Amino acid sequence: xxxxxxxxxxxxxIQERLALAALKSNWRGAMGDFLGDISxxxxxxxxxxxxxxxxxxxxxxxxLRTPEILERANAAMGYAHFRRVKVQLLLGSPxxxxxxxxxxxxxxxxxxxxxxxxxxxxxxxxxxxPVASCYEAYLALYGLA
Numbered sequence: 001x002x003x004x005x006x007x008x009x010x011x012x013x014i015q016e017r018l019a020l021a022a023l024k025s026n027w028r029g030a031m032g033d034f035l036g037d038i039s040x041x042x043x044x045x046x047x048x049x050x051x052x053x054x055x056x057x058x059x060x061x062x063x064l065r066t067p068e069i070l071e072r073a074n075a076a077m078g079y080a081h082f083r084r085v086k087v088q089l090l091l092g093s094p095x096x097x098x099x100x101x102x103x104x105x106x107x108x109x110x111x112x113x114x115x116x117x118x119x120x121x122x123x124x125x126x127x128x129x130p131v132a133s134c135y136e137a138y139l140a141l142y143g144l145a
Contacts, residue, residue: 030076047083052090
């Protein structure tokens with residue numbers, strides 16, 4: 001069993017996954033205090049590293065420092081794995097590491113109570129107009145369609 005596990009962990013794709021997991025878990029250590037504070041690892045696709053920025057200012061700073069980010073990420077990996085960095089604006093999105101069900105629950109905005117006059121305009125608009133279509137969708141939100 002020990003020999004089989006040793007061979008498994010020596011496989012290049014497993015080594016790559018372990019290095020990626022180490023980079024993600026030690027992101028702040030790999031990037032340094034400043035870059036680690038304003039960014040979050042969002043994943044990778046091939047040789048592209050995706051990182052998230054909380055706001056526009058952080059995104060601008062990260063875009064300007066992509067050569068440094070590449071250098072630090074590749075140093076943490078132990079070899080030149082990444083060739084590009086893509087910065088994404090998170091806009092308050094929950095961390096990628098959060099389970100999908102919890103993410104979708106957080107992103108669903110609460111539905112406000114319906115206004116008392118809701119539905120009075122039904123039938124008063126041209127049914128072919130985009131405004132009437134939007135109004136019907138609004139009514140459907142409250143189960144009035």
